[in-house]
Amino acid sequence: MATIARSDDLRRQNQRRVLAALRRLGPMSRTELSVATGLSASTVTTITAGLLDSGAVAEAPASDGVLSRRGRPQVTLSLNPAAACVGAVSLSLNRISAAIVDYSGQVAAEIVRRVATRACDEDELAAAMVQALQSAHAGADAALGPLRHIAVGVQGVTDSAGTAMLWSPITTGANLPLARRFEAAFHVPVTVANDCKLIARALRWRQPDQFGDSFAAVLLSHGIGMGLFVNGSLVGGIGSSATEFGHMTFEPDGALCRCGRRGCIEAYAGDYAIWRAAHDLDASSQPVEDLDMATMARVADRARRREGPERQAYRTAGRAIGAGLRSMFALFDPFPVAFVGSGAAAFDLLERTIRETIGESAIGMATSEVAMRCFADEFPLVRDGATWSALSYLDDHVFVAPPLPASASSERSLGHAL
Amino acid sequence: MATIARSDDLRRQNQRRVLAALRRLGPMSRTELSVATGLSASTVTTITAGLLDSGAVAEAPASDGVLSRRGRPQVTLSLNPAAACVGAVSLSLNRISAAIVDYSGQVAAEIVRRVATRACDEDELAAAMVQALQSAHAGADAALGPLRHIAVGVQGVTDSAGTAMLWSPITTGANLPLARRFEAAFHVPVTVANDCKLIARALRWRQPDQFGDSFAAVLLSHGIGMGLFVNGSLVGGIGSSATEFGHMTFEPDGALCRCGRRGCIEAYAGDYAIWRAAHDLDASSQPVEDLDMATMARVADRARRREGPERQAYRTAGRAIGAGLRSMFALFDPFPVAFVGSGAAAFDLLERTIRETIGESAIGMATSEVAMRCFADEFPLVRDGATWSALSYLDDHVFVAPPLPASASSERSLGHAL
DNA sequence: CCTCTTTATTTCGAGGATCAAAAAAAAATA
DNA sequence: TATTTTTTTTTGATCCTCGAAATAAAGAGG
Numbered sequence: 001m002a003t004i005a006r007s008d009d010l011r012r013q014n015q016r017r018v019l020a021a022l023r024r025l026g027p028m029s030r031t032e033l034s035v036a037t038g039l040s041a042s043t044v045t046t047i048t049a050g051l052l053d054s055g056a057v058a059e060a061p062a063s064d065g066v067l068s069r070r071g072r073p074q075v076t077l078s079l080n081p082a083a084a085c086v087g088a089v090s091l092s093l094n095r096i097s098a099a100i101v102d103y104s105g106q107v108a109a110e111i112v113r114r115v116a117t118r119a120c121d122e123d124e125l126a127a128a129m130v131q132a133l134q135s136a137h138a139g140a141d142a143a144l145g146p147l148r149h150i151a152v153g154v155q156g157v158t159d160s161a162g163t164a165m166l167w168s169p170i171t172t173g174a175n176l177p178l179a180r181r182f183e184a185a186f187h188v189p190v191t192v193a194n195d196c197k198l199i200a201r202a203l204r205w206r207q208p209d210q211f212g213d214s215f216a217a218v219l220l221s222h223g224i225g226m227g228l229f230v231n232g233s234l235v236g237g238i239g240s241s242a243t244e245f246g247h248m249t250f251e252p253d254g255a256l257c258r259c260g261r262r263g264c265i266e267a268y269a270g271d272y273a274i275w276r277a278a279h280d281l282d283a284s285s286q287p288v289e290d291l292d293m294a295t296m297a298r299v300a301d302r303a304r305r306r307e308g309p310e311r312q313a314y315r316t317a318g319r320a321i322g323a324g325l326r327s328m329f330a331l332f333d334p335f336p337v338a339f340v341g342s343g344a345a346a347f348d349l350l351e352r353t354i355r356e357t358i359g360e361s362a363i364g365m366a367t368s369e370v371a372m373r374c375f376a377d378e379f380p381l382v383r384d385g386a387t388w389s390a391l392s393y394l395d396d397h398v399f400v401a402p403p404l405p406a407s408a409s410s411e412r413s414l415g416h417a418l
Numbered sequence: 419m420a421t422i423a424r425s426d427d428l429r430r431q432n433q434r435r436v437l438a439a440l441r442r443l444g445p446m447s448r449t450e451l452s453v454a455t456g457l458s459a460s461t462v463t464t465i466t467a468g469l470l471d472s473g474a475v476a477e478a479p480a481s482d483g484v485l486s487r488r489g490r491p492q493v494t495l496s497l498n499p500a501a502a503c504v505g506a507v508s509l510s511l512n513r514i515s516a517a518i519v520d521y522s523g524q525v526a527a528e529i530v531r532r533v534a535t536r537a538c539d540e541d542e543l544a545a546a547m548v549q550a551l552q553s554a555h556a557g558a559d560a561a562l563g564p565l566r567h568i569a570v571g572v573q574g575v576t577d578s579a580g581t582a583m584l585w586s587p588i589t590t591g592a593n594l595p596l597a598r599r600f601e602a603a604f605h606v607p608v609t610v611a612n613d614c615k616l617i618a619r620a621l622r623w624r625q626p627d628q629f630g631d632s633f634a635a636v637l638l639s640h641g642i643g644m645g646l647f648v649n650g651s652l653v654g655g656i657g658s659s660a661t662e663f664g665h666m667t668f669e670p671d672g673a674l675c676r677c678g679r680r681g682c683i684e685a686y687a688g689d690y691a692i693w694r695a696a697h698d699l700d701a702s703s704q705p706v707e708d709l710d711m712a713t714m715a716r717v718a719d720r721a722r723r724r725e726g727p728e729r730q731a732y733r734t735a736g737r738a739i740g741a742g743l744r745s746m747f748a749l750f751d752p753f754p755v756a757f758v759g760s761g762a763a764a765f766d767l768l769e770r771t772i773r774e775t776i777g778e779s780a781i782g783m784a785t786s787e788v789a790m791r792c793f794a795d796e797f798p799l800v801r802d803g804a805t806w807s808a809l810s811y812l813d814d815h816v817f818v819a820p821p822l823p824a825s826a827s828s829e830r831s832l833g834h835a836l
Numbered sequence: 837c838c839t840c841t842t843t844a845t846t847t848c849g850a851g852g853a854t855c856a857a858a859a860a861a862a863a864a865t866a
Numbered sequence: 867t868a869t870t871t872t873t874t875t876t877t878g879a880t881c882c883t884c885g886a887a888a889t890a891a892a893g894a895g896g
Contacts, residue, residue: 005435007458010428015881022862031844040884045846071843072891089627160751228749233649236751248748249741258892323667327745330666331646333578423852425882432853449873458855489872490862700893 009046011268014039015400017058018047022079023105023395027060029074048077055083056103056399079104082143083399086390087133087150087186090195090382091125093117093222097379098132100140100147101387103394109140118289122173126181137280149180149393150190151386153198155225160237162191169223169258179243191389196218196243197234198385199340199378200227205388214335216328218245218321219378220343222291223258224266231333245295246270248327250320255283261348268320271343277313278303293342300346314349321350329358329370336371340381344374366375429465432457435817436465437474440497441523441813445478447492462698466495473501474817497522500561501817504808505551505568505604508613508800509543511535511588511640512708515797516550518558518565519805521812527558528801536707540591544599552603567811568600568608569804571616573643578655580609587641587676609807613637614661615652616803617758617796618645623806628791632753634746636663636739637796638761640709641676642684648750664688666745668738673701686738689714689761695731696721711760718764732767739768740775747776747788754789758799762792 001072004013014037021036022028030048034041051057060076081102088099099110111132117125129152137147154176163179179190192367200217205211211217213232219225224246228235236243247259254263255273262284267273272287278299303310325337339347340348351372358370375381432455439454440446448466452459469475478494499520506517512535517528529550535543547570555565572594574586581597597608618635621628629635631650637643642664646653653661664684665677672681673691682703685691690705697719721728722772743755757765769790793799 004428005854006427007852007880009429009883010853021835029844041845042847042885043883046882049846068893069843070841070893072845074844074887226749230648230653231651231655233651235648235749237649242746243750248745327666328749330662331644331653331746331749332661400803424884425851428882429853447873459874460856460876461854464853467875486864488864488870489873490860490874492873 012400013349014043015047015051016396018044018051019079019395019399022057022077023391027076027078029076031074033077034254051399052077054399055080080145081106082145084145084148084394086387086394087137087147087182088153088383088386088390089129089133089150089182090153090198090379090386091117091129091165091168091197091378092155093171093381095149095379096129096132097383098129098136099383099387100133100136100144101391102144103391105387105391107383107387108144109136111136111139117170118172120171120173122171122176125171125173126176126178129178130181130185133182147186148188148398149390150188151198151248151266151306151390151393152178152182152190152192153382153386154192155195155223158192158194162193162237189393191393193386193389194225194227194243195228195378195382195385196225197236198227198236198389199338199381200229200385201388202381202383202385203338203375204229205384210336210371211263212336214332215337216245216325216335217338217340219341220269220321220339221341221378222271224270224321224343228306241243245328248324250323256285256287258287263318265324269317269343274343275299276314277316278310280309293345296342297345300349303346303349311349314346315353316351317343318353319357322354325354326358326368334370336373338373338415340375341378342376345376347372347374430818432461433465433469434814435461436469437497437813437817440475440495441799441809445494445496447494447720451495469817470495472817473511474499475576476500480522486559492795498563499524500563500567500588502563502812503558504812505600506546506553506571506801506804506808507551507568508571508616508797508799508804509535509547509583509586509588509598510573510613510797513797514547514550515801516547516554517801517805517811518551518554518562521563523805523809523811525801525805527554527563529554529557532731535588536590538589539589540589540594542598543589543591544594547596548599548603551600552784565604566606566816567808568604569616569808569811570596570600570608570610571613571800571804572596572610573613573641576612580611580655583610607811609811611807612645612661612794613800614643614645615644615654617756617799618652618803618806619645619806620799620801620803621756621793622647623802628754628789629756630754632750633755634663634743635756635758635799636755637759638687638739639759640689640758640797642688642739663742666742668741674703674705676705683738683742687735687761692731692761693717695734696728711763714760720769721764721767729767732764733771735761736768736771737775740772743772743788744776752788753792756791756793758793759789759796760794763794765790765792776786 004010017037018033021033025036031043034044048057057077058080062077081104083103085100085102085108088101090097092116096115097112100108102108113132115128153168154165154168157166158164159166163177165176167174178192182190196217196219199219203217214230217227226243226245228243247264249263250265250268255267255268256262257264257267271291274290276285276289299310303314309408435455436451439451443454448462452462465576466475475495476498478496499522501520501521502536503520503526506519508515512532514533515530518526519524531550532755533546572583573588575584576582581595583594583596585592596610596682600608614635617637621635635645644661644663647660665682668680668683668686669681673685674680675682675685689709693706694703717728721732764829
């Protein structure tokens, strides 16, 4: 239950509403805010006055080139870039990136490091991530606000509290308490999330019309991951390890997966699986580890040029992915799917088989209409997901009047309400 | 976004909160309401005064046997049974039931009719359902409030608006506009929902501690259905046809399913499938239709007594169900599962195989810990789900001050907020 | 240059809602 | 009958939003 009981809760809610409008729709005048939020002009005045006071929003410098109509000119309000900044860090195979983003959403500094992740132990890896963010922070413009939050996206399984990476294919060491490490270095709250979930959040943020309350983001790269929104909430929450789409079983006792089991979707559709099949290697052969994008591009090219094991490999991959989606769509109404990552570059080789496989045992629904979109580059999405996650934390918890000063809510649990 | 902007929204919210407390926690005094809702005593007085005025709640007759402490005695408030009543109707194979439930949740009258559903055409079926509810209404105590809402649960696929049954295994005629029929007869709002969804709602209502924000209710009967809660919301909404768990593919090109395709879970775990396998019939043989509980109980008994085709049939069923759950748990963190319906009576024959199959390719998680509960009789659950659904509609939309009098919300869409 | 018109924003007073504290009510106890 | 105890209501203060009126800040027109 949206727990709004007292009237100052209401004020907080409306403050959030104003901030959300500015973040989502961009800078605008009080009048525009009034129509965007549905609040009266006077309320907008009161609320923005508070937000100006607290520094969260700022009046835009008298916009020069704007067409000047008759009447008192609007004064544009925007999220104040100098109000704060956040860190967006991502860890993937052999790659660490760290960005500093100001409160208005502008990337102030970004650093990408190539790191041999598999050769590092946990400690080195954590240190390298922290160090990358420190560099980015140091390199950013001095006019930046204080760092208030850090969001970390990792290619791996995180704990449900969003504090640690429990396991990852990109490194041998497990159980990386990343939140602790970053907190120690920066003294701000930190959340750690799976990269696919951040990708899903980023898509929802960037294209809410296409990726609305229910959709899936499928990461096709060395492994297969998924970020899944159902009815407007991220499955498994921002932490937690759920949505192991890549490890749904496609063929019992089938091809050998990186995870050690057999028959996972990933063992047919991950880069290593496609490469393995394209080279006519045994499906039980040990997955190779380092496949760069160029290598996969070559495989895809050959598949495009002629019939052969490469094309066959992509067909099998498509069948595996399609079977997974089909299972999913037996549970849900079909919803849009975004394919993200290097594997999405070969989507032309996959789409047909995927659609066929989904269709072949669809329930009534016209599943050929499943909307599919591709995003070959996952890194900006992960960064944006982390950014949006951190910024909306600031919007909701930092820049609205804090809840009443410490009085443990003694409310007896009503359980859920609906 | 919980869209609460004006202060009368706040009042409505708190009215709902009070009603929810009374409905969930039962009759209680204003003082108790205050701690249950977190509202101040004075606010509770104001709100309950309004609700007493509108007739939604009533002061309980001076409770006789209550231990009498010192001080002014509490006066117990309860939902007023005479405030309104609702209809809860369910349609399943050869069975129509209709109940009238008063606003406090007491069943005032219930009627169960045996009807040869498969022999009826749409029209007869709808008429029989309406007639059953009319009989129940006529047979109910005269002191009943006016009928304000009807909830219908059907074993079949409904449209997403919750107005019609689009398809059902229990009758040949499809596209039954049930809402229209009931509205014509009773002139009150009607919602039509899949029975499995109502079962899930009932479980959540009856045992919120076990069946919380995420759980599945699996109906094991002639066919296989599922009602699925994820993050506190019913997948597919109250209408819509999603969650076709029974028609996930277990074995491509496998046994013949009622739906005409092959290899569905239902084709291994539905009553007809178990019966077919137990009788060593070909897996491609046409599903039989009328299997009563006694027949299935005999099959189960024989399976319990000795090794043989019966026991094997249940094992296969368990494997099919387990495989479906395994796929599901690759998408979600494992959550509790309730098995409901006649098939749940043979759960002892299924559990082991189900758990083995889930476990055999579980992801990291200790999936042997999946909580499983059984409810052999699905009918009371369907009725309770319909009841709860109708009553909470009254709570939320009828007995709280209606929203402001007609002024089309001109609010520009902010899209989602989180 | 001054006045009129137009549009944006702020101010002001009203209407509600919640809350804490004080008051009243209602019973048991002494 | 007075006192104590507990529940409920009343009262007054505070906070929030809203509509209307007032104010501010332009452009347009003469």
